[in-house]
Amino acid sequence: MTMANNIPRRSIFFLPIIIGATTTATMFPSVSTAAASVASVASSFVEQTKNDNGSNSNNDDDDSNNKWITHRLEEETKIEDQQQQQQRPFVSAAFSRKEYTNSIVASRDTNISPFEVYDTILQLKTKQRQVEVTGDNGSSSSSNDNDKNLRALDVGAGAGVSTQVIYQQLGYINIDAIDWSGDAWNTNVIENDIGYCPSTVKFYELDDERFVEQWKQKEDDKYDIIVFNFAVNRSKALYFCQNLLKKDGLLLAPINAQQDYWLKQTYQLLDTDGNLLWSAIDVGAWSVQFQPDVTQDTCQGIWCMPYNGFKKLGR
Ligand SMILES: C[S@@+](CC[C@H](N)C(=O)[O-])C[C@H]1O[C@@H](n2cnc3c(N)ncnc32)[C@H](O)[C@@H]1O
Secondary structure (H helix, E strand, C coil): CCHHHHHHHHHHHHHHHHHHHHHHHCHHHHHHHHHHHHHHHHEEEEEEHHHHCCCCHHHHHHHHHHHHHHHHHHHHHHHHHHHHHHHCCEEEHHHHHEECCCCCCCCCCEEEEEEEHHHHHHHHHHHHHHHHHHCCCCCCCCCCCCHHHHHHECCCCCCCCCCHHHHHHCCCCCCECCCCHHHHHHHHHCCCCCCCCCCCCCECCCCHHHHHHHHHHHHCCCEEEEEEECCHHHHHHHHHHHHEEEEEEEEEEEEECCCCCCCEEEEEEECCCCCCEEEEEECCCCEEECCCCCCCCCCCCCCCCCCCCCCCCCC
């Protein structure tokens, strides 16, 4: 007896799909879920056909079954595409625009910081590893244990260049990125073809004070690292250390050299108690000076109320 006599005609048609999908699932584990689903859809279709007991002479049935399986295959392909997209890293189109020692305009409210800033953010990796290895903070766990649970807060995320450094170079997948102005983010991350924001990176178009209010209401988790990208008074940096950082967390901020003086900052790395771990007045050839904190009444210049339309919380 020939194979055609044993297996219904439609089953022979779908046999290569089953074999192909099953092989794909075995050879490429990353696409195994979708491939396995295709195999299972096609295989259940063959089961159904076998149960038909060979009574497959109706062409209308054939057509509707073919449409059904084509539809299912398209659905599975969509799921597979979505899974692959999830794995794409965060990208800002502004990343390649940064320059040593110069700020570059990204929008009315946002400057891309000088390259030295992004080099300094990278220090968080080294410093965090040192803290973990020496056990200064009593921690015995390595950050490799649970990298996927690590959380970063990017304050003043602007065009997303700092976010890209945190995601791609520091390896933080879960990032809350905030900026009171979303213009530079929209232009470089959302609307630009080069830009890409995975679902684990969340942008909040909020100033830090409004964000903290929301964070408290949600009783959200604390962060492993916090990066400030605008100048702050020491009291604000300490508040974030003591309230939003995890026990072994680290905060990097350009802190005003004097209270409410916005023309010169010291870059500082602080632990959860606000202890100073590292600081720099100049980074390479660049003398640390950032855009000011828009929420402060003492904020001066074009980046501040009333020139930029910002309204402070509660006013
Ligand atoms: C130097 S830019 C940041 C550049 C950005 N990190 C990047 O890499 O593309 C400083 C940003 O801080 C924002 N900013 C200033 N004060 C803020 C505040 N209190 N809360 C949130 N964002 C603030 C400004 O809107 C501006 O986009």
